[in-house]
Amino acid sequence: MNSSSNPCNSNSHITRRTMLQATATGLGGLAWLTPVAHLLGRAQEKASAHAPAKSVIMLWMAGGPSQLETFDPHAGKTIAGDTHAINTSVKGVQFAHGLPHVAEVMHELTLVRSMVSKEGDHERATYNVKTGYRPDPTLVHPSIGAVVCHELPDAEMDIPRHISILPGQWPARGGYLGAQYDAFKVYNTNGRAGNITARVQPKRLDNRLAALKQVEQSFARGRRADLDAKTTLHNATIQKALRMMSSEQLNAFDITQAPAKTRAGFGDTQFGRGCLAAIQLIGAGVRCVEVTLNGWDTHANNHESHVSQNAILDPAFAALIRELRARKLLDQTIVICAGEFGRTPKTNPASGRDHWPTGFSMALAGGGFRAGHVHGATDPTGAKLEANDKDSIRVADIHTTIQHSLGINHAKELMTPILRPMALSDGRVIKTLLK
Amino acid sequence: MPSEKIAPPLWQRNLLFAVVCLAGVGAVVSNLLKSDTMAAPKHQASRYEKPVFRTTVDWVDEEFAAEWKKTGLEPAERADDLTLIRRLSLGLTGTIPSLQEIRALETQPEDERVQWWLSHLFEDRRTSDYLAERFARAYVGVENGPFLIYRRRRFVSWLADEFEANRPYDKIVSSLITAEGLWTTNPEVNFVTVTVDQNEDKKGPDEVKLAARVTRAFLGVRIDCVQCHDDHLGDEWLQKDFHQLASFFGKADMAISGIRETGKPYEFKYRRQREPLEVPTIVPFQPELLPERGRPRQRLARWVTHSENRAFARATVNRVWALMFGRPLVEPVDEIPLEETPENPYPPGLEILADDFIIHKFNLQRLIRVIAATRAFGLDSKMPAGRTPPTLEHDQHWAAFPLSRLRPEQVAGSIIQSASLTAINADSHILFRLNRSIQQGEFIKRYGDIGEDEFYIQGGTIPQRLLMMNGSLVHERIKNDLVANAASRILATAPNDAKVVEATYLAVLSRRPSAEEADYFVRALSQKGFLDRKAKQADLYWALINSTEFSWNH
Numbered sequence: 001m002n003s004s005s006n007p008c009n010s011n012s013h014i015t016r017r018t019m020l021q022a023t024a025t026g027l028g029g030l031a032w033l034t035p036v037a038h039l040l041g042r043a044q045e046k047a048s049a050h051a052p053a054k055s056v057i058m059l060w061m062a063g064g065p066s067q068l069e070t071f072d073p074h075a076g077k078t079i080a081g082d083t084h085a086i087n088t089s090v091k092g093v094q095f096a097h098g099l100p101h102v103a104e105v106m107h108e109l110t111l112v113r114s115m116v117s118k119e120g121d122h123e124r125a126t127y128n129v130k131t132g133y134r135p136d137p138t139l140v141h142p143s144i145g146a147v148v149c150h151e152l153p154d155a156e157m158d159i160p161r162h163i164s165i166l167p168g169q170w171p172a173r174g175g176y177l178g179a180q181y182d183a184f185k186v187y188n189t190n191g192r193a194g195n196i197t198a199r200v201q202p203k204r205l206d207n208r209l210a211a212l213k214q215v216e217q218s219f220a221r222g223r224r225a226d227l228d229a230k231t232t233l234h235n236a237t238i239q240k241a242l243r244m245m246s247s248e249q250l251n252a253f254d255i256t257q258a259p260a261k262t263r264a265g266f267g268d269t270q271f272g273r274g275c276l277a278a279i280q281l282i283g284a285g286v287r288c289v290e291v292t293l294n295g296w297d298t299h300a301n302n303h304e305s306h307v308s309q310n311a312i313l314d315p316a317f318a319a320l321i322r323e324l325r326a327r328k329l330l331d332q333t334i335v336i337c338a339g340e341f342g343r344t345p346k347t348n349p350a351s352g353r354d355h356w357p358t359g360f361s362m363a364l365a366g367g368g369f370r371a372g373h374v375h376g377a378t379d380p381t382g383a384k385l386e387a388n389d390k391d392s393i394r395v396a397d398i399h400t401t402i403q404h405s406l407g408i409n410h411a412k413e414l415m416t417p418i419l420r421p422m423a424l425s426d427g428r429v430i431k432t433l434l435k
Numbered sequence: 436m437p438s439e440k441i442a443p444p445l446w447q448r449n450l451l452f453a454v455v456c457l458a459g460v461g462a463v464v465s466n467l468l469k470s471d472t473m474a475a476p477k478h479q480a481s482r483y484e485k486p487v488f489r490t491t492v493d494w495v496d497e498e499f500a501a502e503w504k505k506t507g508l509e510p511a512e513r514a515d516d517l518t519l520i521r522r523l524s525l526g527l528t529g530t531i532p533s534l535q536e537i538r539a540l541e542t543q544p545e546d547e548r549v550q551w552w553l554s555h556l557f558e559d560r561r562t563s564d565y566l567a568e569r570f571a572r573a574y575v576g577v578e579n580g581p582f583l584i585y586r587r588r589r590f591v592s593w594l595a596d597e598f599e600a601n602r603p604y605d606k607i608v609s610s611l612i613t614a615e616g617l618w619t620t621n622p623e624v625n626f627v628t629v630t631v632d633q634n635e636d637k638k639g640p641d642e643v644k645l646a647a648r649v650t651r652a653f654l655g656v657r658i659d660c661v662q663c664h665d666d667h668l669g670d671e672w673l674q675k676d677f678h679q680l681a682s683f684f685g686k687a688d689m690a691i692s693g694i695r696e697t698g699k700p701y702e703f704k705y706r707r708q709r710e711p712l713e714v715p716t717i718v719p720f721q722p723e724l725l726p727e728r729g730r731p732r733q734r735l736a737r738w739v740t741h742s743e744n745r746a747f748a749r750a751t752v753n754r755v756w757a758l759m760f761g762r763p764l765v766e767p768v769d770e771i772p773l774e775e776t777p778e779n780p781y782p783p784g785l786e787i788l789a790d791d792f793i794i795h796k797f798n799l800q801r802l803i804r805v806i807a808a809t810r811a812f813g814l815d816s817k818m819p820a821g822r823t824p825p826t827l828e829h830d831q832h833w834a835a836f837p838l839s840r841l842r843p844e845q846v847a848g849s850i851i852q853s854a855s856l857t858a859i860n861a862d863s864h865i866l867f868r869l870n871r872s873i874q875q876g877e878f879i880k881r882y883g884d885i886g887e888d889e890f891y892i893q894g895g896t897i898p899q900r901l902l903m904m905n906g907s908l909v910h911e912r913i914k915n916d917l918v919a920n921a922a923s924r925i926l927a928t929a930p931n932d933a934k935v936v937e938a939t940y941l942a943v944l945s946r947r948p949s950a951e952e953a954d955y956f957v958r959a960l961s962q963k964g965f966l967d968r969k970a971k972q973a974d975l976y977w978a979l980i981n982s983t984e985f986s987w988n989h
Contacts, residue, residue, distance in 0.1 A: 121632060137647065137659065138767075160897060179883060179896045194881070195901040199910050204966065204974070211978035214955050215944075219984040222817030224824045231838065233894030234983040241900040418767065 052407030053367030054332045056148055056288040057278050057324075058130075059317060061339035062168040063122070063297030064360075066353050068345065069096045069306035071361040072113045072378055079345035079382040081303060090372040098310030101318035102363075107372040108321050108330070110364045110433050114376025116385050116392045117341060117357040122297070125340035125357060126170045132399030132425045139416050143172035144399060145288030146181035147424055151408045152287060158247030159193075160184035161287040165274040168292040176416040180233075183290055189273035191254035196245050212238075252284035253277055262323065267315035275316045279323050282333055296339055300350040313337075321365055334367035334402055345382025359385035362398065368405040368434045375433060396427030404429045488805065491791045496810045498783035503834050511825055511835040514815040516545070518989070520552045521945040523807060525841065525988055526759045528561040529568075530848030533858040534921070534942045549807055557800055560599065561860045567595035569758055573652040573769070574611065575629045584628045584689070586618050593622035604751060604797035605740035608653055612736040617693035627687060627694050639689045642701050646681035653739050655750030655771035658719055676719035678703045683716050683735040696730055720746075720773060740797075746773060748789035748797075755802050756788075759812065761839025761988045783833070784809065812836075816989040839988045840895065843882035846986060847875040847908065853943040853980065854912035856921050878908045895986065903981050913976040915969040926972045932957045935972070943979040 068080055073096040075085035085094035088106035095103045102109075119125035124135050131141040142150070145162040154161070164171040164183035174181025186193045198205050216235060220227070228235050244250070255263060255276045266272035271293045278289035293313060298305040317337055324330040342360025343353035359378040365371075376391035385392050403410040403425055410429075413421040503510050517532075520540060524532045532540075536555070543551045556562045571591045597607045611626040618624045630644040647659035658677045678701070685701025687694055702711040716734070718725050724741040726734045740747055749771050757763035764782045765771045775781040788805065795801050806812055816836040818824050825835035841849070851874065852859055881902050903909055917923045921942050929935040936956045940948045948956065960971050979985060 137651070138657070178894075180894070182883060182896065182898075184898060185881070195898075195905040198905055204970070207966070208974050208977050208981075211956070211959070211974060212981055214952060215978055215982040215984065218949050218952055219982060219989075222815075222819060222822075222824055224826065227838075228983070231894060232840070232983050232987060234900075234986065237895045237897055237900045238904070238981075241897050241904065244897065244901075245905075 051332075053334045053405050054152065055282050055286065055334070056145060056402070056406075057282060057320070057333055057335045058144065058172075058288065058290040059275070059313075059320070059335070059337040060130075060168065060290055060292040061296050061313070061337065062126070062292050062294045064125070064339040064341045064343060064355060065296040065309065066298065066302060066306060066343035067113065067356075067359070067361040067378065068343070068353075069303065070099060070310065071095055071111055071363060073097075074345075074378070074380050077380045079380070081347060083303065090374075093372075093374055096306075096310075098307055099314045099317075101314045102321075105318050105321045105365075108325065108365050109371070110369040110373045110375065112362045112364070112375045112393055112398070112433070113359075113378055114385055114389070114391045114393055115338075115342070115360045115362050115395070115398070116387045116389075117395045118387075120341060120355045120357050122340060122355075123170060125355075128395050129338055129340050130170070130172055131175065132396045132427065139418050139420070139422070140173060140175035141422070142175035142177045142181060143183070143290075144402060145172045145183055145290060146174045146177050147403065147408070148406060149181055149287045150177050150414075151403075151412075151424070152406065154285065154287075157249065157285050158243050159249045159252070159281075159284070159286065160244075161285070163278075163281060163286055163288070164290040164292070165189065165277060166270055166292045166294075167290070168294055171292075172288075172290050176414070176422070183288075186253065186277075189255070189270050189277060191256055193250070193253050196250060198245060209242075249284050252280040252286070255280065262319075265315065265319040265322070267312060267319075269312045269316065271312050272316040272319070275320045276323070279320065279327065279329065282324075282329060283327060298343065299348065299352040299354060302343065302347060302351060302353040317363075324366065330366040332367070334369065334405060335363075335365040336398075336402070337363040345378075364398075364402075364433070367402075370433060370435050373433070375430075393430060394427060396425055397430050398427070399425040400427035401430045401433055405434060488801075488808070491787060491805055492808045494787045495784040495805070498787065499809070499811050499833060502783045502832055506828065506832050506834075508829055508832055508834040509822075510810075511815040511818055511829070513810075513813045514836065515946075516540070516548045517941075517945050518815070519549055519807075519813060522759070522812075522836075522988060523549070523552055523556060525845050525849075526761075527556050527565060527803070528559065528848075529565040529842075529845050530561070530852045530859075531943075531945055533852060533855060534938060535857045537941055537945065549813075550804060553800075553804055553807060557601075559858075559860055560595070561858075563595040563599035564591075566598050566758070567591045570594060570598075570754075573754065574626055574648060584618055584631060585625050586622065587625065587629075589619065589622040590625035590629075598799065601798065601800045604792075604799050605747070606797075608740050608747075609736040612649065612739060613730075613732045615694050615696065621693070624694050627684075628689075631689060639698060640684060640687045640694065642681040642684040642687075645684045645687075646677060649735070649739065650680065651769040653750060654744075654746040655753060655765075655769050656719075656746060656773065657770045672719065674705065675714075678705075678714050679717040680719055680735075682714040683731045685714070685716075686731055696732070742793050745789055745793075746771065748792045749785060751797070751799075752785060752788040752792055752802065755799065756784075756806060759803065759806055760837060762837050784811070836989065841986055841988055843879040844875060845988075846882060846903075847878040849985065850878075850908055850912055850980060851875065853976070854920050854922065856924060856942065874908050874911075878902070878906070881906070899986075900981075903986070904977075909977070909980055913973045913980065915973060922972050922976045923969065926968060932960045935960065936975070939972070939975055939979065943976060944982070944984055 068074060069083050073083055073085040073094055074080045075083060075094070075096075084097050086097050086100060086103055087093075088095055088103035090106045093106055093111070095106070117125060117128055119128045119134060127133075127135045127141075130143040132144070133141040149161045160183075162172065162181060162183045163186060165186045166189070167183065167185045167187070171185055172183040184193070188194070200208070224230075251257065255273055258276060258280070263273070263276060266276050271291065274291040278291050281289050293309070295305065295309055320335065321330065324333055324335070339360075341355050341357040344356045345353075347353055376393065378385060387394055400410045408424060410425045410427075411423055413423050416422050517537065520532055520537075524530060540548055540552060568591055571587070571594055575587065575590060594607070610623045614621060614624040614627050616624055618628045626648075627640045627645065630641040630648075631639060632641060643659075650656050650658045658672045658680065681703075682701040686696050686698045688696070688698030690697065700713045703714050704711040716731050718735070718738050721738075721741075721744055724744055725738040728734075729737070738744060750769070753763045753765050753768055753771060757768050764785050772779060788802065791805060792798070792802050811833045814834070814836050816825065816838055818835070829835040830837040882899050883896065912920060913922050914920065915923050917927060922939070925935055925938045925942065929938055933953060936948055936953050940946060940952070956975055959975075960968060966974070
C-alpha cells in the first residue's frame with residue numbers, strides 16, 4: 001500500500017483542542033499570527049562562525065531534473081546511457097556534458113548528490129522541497145522564502161520581499177503564516193511586474209480614491225474601528241499597493257539597465273532574464289526570489305530534453321553565481337538550484353526517466369555554504385539510497401541547514417491557525433556543508 | 436423540479452397558525468407539568484414527527500437566544516433582504532444578484548422574499564454547478580489528479596446533476612463510496628480513481644486516501660491522524676481504527692473495465708509486526724450499525740449514511756452552514772467531536788439541524804432553507820446607530836453575521852455579474868459563458884486560489900488589490916461599452932442621475948446608496964470637470980468594485 005499519503009507529524013493533537021478553548025476568544029482576525037514562539041524550543045544551534053546570510057535565491061527546476069544528466073553523471077556506466085562527463089573547476093568533480101559554464105563555477109558551489117525524500121508525486125514533492133515538510137492535510141507549511149521574510153523582518157520595503165518570477169504550478173506560499181507571505185508573482189521578465197501601473201492618470205486616480213473613501217466610510221459605520229487594521233487589511237493593503245506603484249524600487253525588476261554584456265551572459269531566455277532580475281531584486285533588499293524553469297519532467301526522450309533544458313540553465317546559473325560574486329552579494333545570499341526529485345537511473349521504453357526521490361542532486365552556493373564541496377554519492381548501478389544511509393540528506397535537513405546559515409533558530413515554534421505549535425523546520429544542521 | 440417548492444401562501448398561513456396554536460398549548464402543558472417531571476432529552480428525534488418547517492427554525496433560534504443570553508451578548512438586528520439575498524447568491528452560486536433579479540424580488544411580498552429567492556436559485560443551474568464544485572473540493576481536492584483515469588470535470592458535472600435533482604444526500608454519498616466501473620461512463624467512480632498513484636508500485640486505488648476522505652468529508656472526523664502510529668497524547672483514535680476502516684476499500688481494484696471489487700484484501704504492517712497482515716473490516720464507532728452481509732464498500736456506505744450515524748448528518752450540516760456563512764459552526768469544518776461534553780458542548784443549532792436533516796431524508800435543499808430562515812443567518816454584520824459595533828465575541832457566538840473574505844471565484848463572478856444587467860447563467864449566450872470562464876480562470880490564478888483550505892479567514896493581499904485596481908478584468912468590465920457593460924447601459928437608460936447612482940449601487944453592491952453617497956455621486960456626475968460622464972460612471976464602478984464591501988461577505 002501507499003503509506004505516503006496524509007502523513008502526520010506526531011506532536012500535539014491533544015494540545016489543539018485544549019488550546020482552542022483557552023484561546024478561543026483571541027481567534028478572531030489574525031491574532032494567531034503572533035509568534036507564540038519558543039515553546040518547547042530546543043537549545044539553539046551554535047551560531048555559525050561568520051555573519052549570517054540575509055537572502056535566498058531559489059532556482060526552481062520544475063518537473064524534477066535528472067541527476068545523471070546534470071550534476072551526477074556516472075559516465076560510462078549503463079545507467080548513464082550515452083551521457084558523458086566533463087571536468088569542473090574542482091579537481092575530481094565532474095558534471096554531465098550539458099553544463100560547461102556551471103562547471104566553471106563549481107569552486108563556488110556545494111553539491112549534494114545524496115538527497116533523499118519520500119515524495120514521488122510532483123505536487124507533494126514540490127511542497128516537500130519548498131517547505132521542508134511533507135504535505136499535511138491539516139495545515140499548509142510556509143515555503144522557505146516566507147519563513148525568511150517572517151523571521152528576518154527589515155526596514156520598510158515598498159516592494160514585496162518574497163517574489164516568484166515565472167511561477168510554475170505551485171509557487172512558494174505563506175501557508176499558515178498567511179497569504180501576505182505568499183510569493184509575489186511576476187509572470188514576465190519585461191521589467192514591469194504585472195498590474196503595478198494605474199490605468200488612469202494620477203489626477204483621475206485621486207478622484208477614484210476619493211470616491212472609494214466615500215464608500216468605505218459608509219461600510220465602516222456600525223463596525224469595529226480596528227476592522228481594517230485587524231481583520232480585512234483592505235485599506236491598509238491598498239495603501240501598500242499604492243506605495244509600491246510609485247516606488248523607485250520597482251526599477252529592480254527592469255533588467256534593461258544592466259550592461260548589454262552582462263545581460264548576454266545569462267542567455268537570451270526568460271529564465272536567464274529572470275535570474276538577472278533576481279540579483280537586482282536581492283540587491284534592492286528583497287529577501288527571497290524564486291525563479292522557475294519548467295520542462296524537466298522527461299518521461300520520454302530524457303536525453304534530448306535535457307540538452308535543451310541544460311542549454312537554458314547553464315549560462316543563467318553560471319552567470320548568476322559570477323554576478324552575485326562581482327556585486328559582493330554572494331556571501332549574504334544563499335542560492336539553491338533544485339527540483340522536486342531526481343529521475344530513475346533506468347530508462348523506460350520511451351527513452352525517458354521517471355520520478356526518483358531516492359538519490360538526487362541539489363546545488364547550493366553562497367551564505368555559509370562551503371565552496372567547491374561535494375557531499376554524498378549515488379550508486380553507479382542505480383540502487384536506491386535509503387534515508388538512514390550515512391551520507392543521505394533529507395529535505396528537512398537542507399531547510400534546517402539553510403535556516404541555520406541565515407541565523408534563524410529553526411527549532412523555534414510558531415503557533416499555527418489550528419493551534420498546533422510547529423517548528424520552523426524539523427531536520428538537522430548538516431555542519432559538513434557549511435564553512 | 437423535485438425541489439421543495441414554497442407552499443401556497445394560504446396553506447402556509449394556515450400551517451403557521453396551527454404551529455402557533457400547538458406551541459402555545461405545548462408551553463402551557465409544559466409549565467403545568469414542570470414541577471414533577473424530568474426534562475425530556477434535548478435532542479430527541481421523536482420531536483420531529485411532523486415536518487413542520489417553522490418549528491425547526493424556532494428551536495434553532497431558541498438555542499442561539501440561550502447562547503446569547505448566557506454570554507451576555509446583545510445580537511445585531513435583522514439585516515435587510517437585499518443583504519440576505521446577496522449572502523445566499525454568493526454562497527450558493529458564487530456570484531452576486533443581477534439588477535434584473537433584484538427588481539423581480541422586490542415585486543414579491545416582503546415576508547416571503549428570502550424563501551422566494553431560494554426557490555429561484557434552486558431552479559438555476561448555477562446553484563448546482565457551484566455547490567458541486569464546493570463539495571468536490573472536499574471529496575477529490577482541486578488538482579487534476581492521475582492522468583487519463585481521472586476526469587474531474589465529469590465528476591463535478593455528475594455531482595451538479597445530483598444536486599439539481601435534489602437527490603437525497605445519503606444516496607449521493609453511497610454512490611461515491613460504492614462506485615464501480617469506468618470513470619468516463621460512471622462519473623462517480625472518479626471519487627475512487629483520483630486516489631490512484633501512478634508512480635507507486637501498487638496499481639489501484641489508495642485505501643488510505645479513501646479512508647481519509649470518507650472520514651473527513653462525510654463524517655467530520657479525522658481518524659487519518661493516527662494512520663502512522665497510535666497517538667499517545669490522548670487522541671480518541673487508535674491506529675488500527677484507521678486501517679480497519681481503510682480495509683473496506685481493500686478489494687477495490689483497477690481493471691480494464693474500471694473499478695471492480697476483485698482485488699486482494701487490504702494488508703498493513705503495524706510497527707510491531709514483521710510482515711504485513713490482512714486487516715479486518717471494522718468500523719471505528721457504532722459497530723451495531725454496520726450490516727453483516729454484503730460487499731465491503733456497500734456495507735461501509737450503509738454504515739456511513741445510516742440515520743443513526745449522527746456524525747454523517749452533523750458533518751453535512753456543518754459544511755452547508757460553512758458555505759452559507761463563510762465559516763463552519765464547528766471549526767475546522769471536518770473535525771466534529773462524536774460526543775459533546777460539558778466542557779466542550781456542541782454549538783447551538785447543530786443537533787437540531789442534524790435531526791431535521793435526518794428526519795427529512797437528507798434533503799439538502801430543505802437544510803439550506805432551514806438555515807436561511809434562522810435568526811442567526813438573518814442577523815446584520817453591523818450595529819445600528821447608537822449601539823456599540825459588534826465585537827469578535829459577537830462573531831464567535833453568531834450574535835452578528837461574521838465577515839468573511841470572498842473566494843477568488845466569487846470575486847471574479849461578482850465583477851463579471853456586476854457588468855451585466857441580467858443574470859449570467861448557463862442559459863446565457865455561449866460567447867458570454869466562454870468569456871466568463873476564460874477571464875475567470877486567469878483572474879483566479881492571479882487573485883490566488885486557496886484550494887482546499889476552504890474556510891480560513893484571512894485578510895486581503897497586495898497582489899489582490901493591484902489586480903482589482905489595475906488589472907484587465909476590472910478595466911474591461913467598467914470601461915465605456917454600450918454592448919458589453921452595464922455601466923454604460925445604466926448611464927444611457929436611467930432617467931436621471933439619482934437613478935444612475937441607485938442602479939449602479941444595486942448592480943455592484945446589491946444595495947441602495949446612503950443619502951450621503953447618493954449626494955456625493957450625483958453631484959460628481961453633474962459637475963463640470965476634466966472628465967466626461969462616461970469616465971465618471973466608470974470611476975463610480977471602479978470605486979464600488981474596489982471597496983471592502985465588494986470583496987467581503989457581510
